[in-house]
Amino acid sequence: MKTIISGIQPTNRLTLGNYLGAIKQFVDLQDEYQMYIFVADLHAISVPYDKNVLFQNKLNLIASYQALGLDLSKNIVFNQCDVPAHTALSWVLTCNTTMGELSRMTQFKDKSAKVTLANGTETIPTGLFMYPVLMAADILLYDADYVVVGVDQKQHVELTRDLAIKMNKKYGDIFKICEPLIPKTGAKIMDLLNPTIKMSKSNTNENGTIFLLDSSEVATKKIMGSKTDSLNKVNFDEKNQPGISNLLIIYSCLSNEKIPSIVKRFENKNYGEFKKSLVQIVTNFLIDFQKKYQKAIANPASLIKQLQTNAKKCQDISNKKLAQVYQAIGMIK
Secondary structure (H helix, E strand, O other), X not given: OOEEEEEEOOOOOOEHHHHHHHHHHHHHHOOOXXXXXXXXXXXXXXXXXXXXXXXXXXXHHHHHHHHOOOOOOOOEEEEHHHOOHHHHHHHHHHOOOOHHHHHOOHHHHHHHHXXXXXXXXXXXXXXXXXXXXXXXXXXXXXXOOEEEOOHHHHHHHHHHHHHHHHHHHHHOOOOOOOEEEOOOOOOOOEOOOOOOOEOOOOOOOHHHOOEOOOOHHHHHHHHHOOOOOOOOOXXXXXXXXXXXXXXXXXXXXXXXXXXXXHHHHOOOOOHHHHHHHHHHHHHHHHHHHHHHHHHHHOOHHHHHHHHHHHHHHHHHHHHHHHHHHHHHOOOOO
């Protein structure tokens, strides 16, 4: 059985984009692969965060995983910070990574701009710069065949591959070369008000983001107010009609209906009619999720116990890989 690894940061609330771009893939593939799905809590502290809500956010994420259909016992779902080998391997990889390689990461450029003061003073955390190296450690510890990522994380997986190839040439065959696994549809859900940017937990205007814990009323308002265009023709054209194309992707992913079929069904209808139909699909999904989420979050002790069990499995696996690496680089005999 091939191995998949992926993780999501426990920052803010989960969005519909998080589900369609990542978690849905976890659920759909969990019977075909050995899955390592982690709460990326170490990555979460690479930018300013609220320490008072971090732990609750971690529980919320695990409860959401379960509510969305991920089997926490069948799959190895764990907290990143519970497995020390992640940071240990990260340091070894750091010593084999150049400043130039990390400086080219587009996500670093985008995120670092957000933590630069208006007067030009840089307040960029070092952790943000080193983020891709920790991500490489996350992947290489478990000999992952595939990494479920969105389009914006593909560059980080490419760096992981480059590091693995470099280390293998230098120290012998110690790492498996992974491949990114990007969903064909829904890999990048865009903001409802600005379809040129990704739907994100951190976007300034929350009216462009559907959160999984949004009420039906709030979600309806956001969808009906989403930006389209003046053509008023339901058509999939991401270049010329990005707004309606984004809505079509959401519709397709949640209904499992192909985009051409949806377009044909609405070819003689206006945007308002299409949006009302999408509202029904989205709100039905949210209501079902929230019911299951409330049941899961009501029993945090059960969630924590399962994570501790899974962390022990990860410690056993990752420590063996770390020992192999240490031996290869001359740290131990």
